[in-house]
Amino acid sequence: FTSLRDGPQCFSSKEASPDHFWLLNTSMEGFKLILGSGSASRKEILGEMGLEFEVLKADIDERAIRHEDPATLVSILGNKKADAILERMNSHGVPEYEGEVFLLTGDQVVVHNGKILEKPLDEKEARTFIEGYNRAPARTVGSIVITNVKTGERFESLDTAEVYFHEIPGEVQFENWRNLHCRQSYRYSKPIMPMNSFVLLGH
Incomplete structure (x- = not known):
């Protein structure tokens, strides 16, 4: 989402190549944003x-949508979410907004040792995920899909980042593993281990 600071910079989903980028010519104060x-x-x-x-x-039902390629999976999910929301908005009538209206959807998965990780089912699985980060870095793959609600024009961007952890102590405690409400069992903003435990490299 950081690309939104200077206006959403995305490539058109109608184009085959992700090397073509457009900057939406809309000021931050000139549009309505729907998350x-x-x-x-x-x-x-x-x-x-x-x-x-x-x-x-x-x-x-996100679990019903599967693909072995992480980038393709998050792209499909981001677009499916947009389609579902637009269908619901159209069936109930789109409110009259002044200016442009953008719908922001997306998805993110974590890949570790070539496997897409789902959200941990229990504390044991969450610990297994975290212990694995001691042996090999994790990679996040995320999509951002921006749809102009009024015109139907859609833009999309993909982002990846590798997360390298320093050694994670085995005695890491979970106050409540169910609060780990993200796939990879950690959050950058509020990590369950000290901030100096990992390095985030994005591109």
Whole structure:
């Protein structure tokens, strides 16, 4: 989401090559933003950027949508969420907004040792994930899909980052593993281990 600071910089999903980028010529004060996610992390990021937005959830079965390629998977999920929200908005009538209206959706997965990790089912699995980060770095793959609600034009961008951890002590305690509400069992903003335990490299 950091690309939104100077305007969303994305490539058109209608183009085959991700090397072509466009800058949406819309000032930060000139549009209505709808976040198509109930994610606390995404709401926190947009809030820290000083953006005002509404929240609409897609309510799709994400586990029913599978693909072996992480980039393809997050792209499909980001677009499916947008499709579901637009369908619901159209069935109930789109409110009359002044200016442009953008719907922001997306998804992120974590890949470790070539395997896409799901959200941990229990504390044991969460610990298994974290112990694995001592042996090999994790890689996040995320998508951002921005849809112009009025015109239907859609833009998309993908981002990856590798996370290298220093040695994680085996006695790391979880106050409540269910609060690890993200796939990789850690959060950069509020990590369960000291901030100097890992290095984040993004591109």
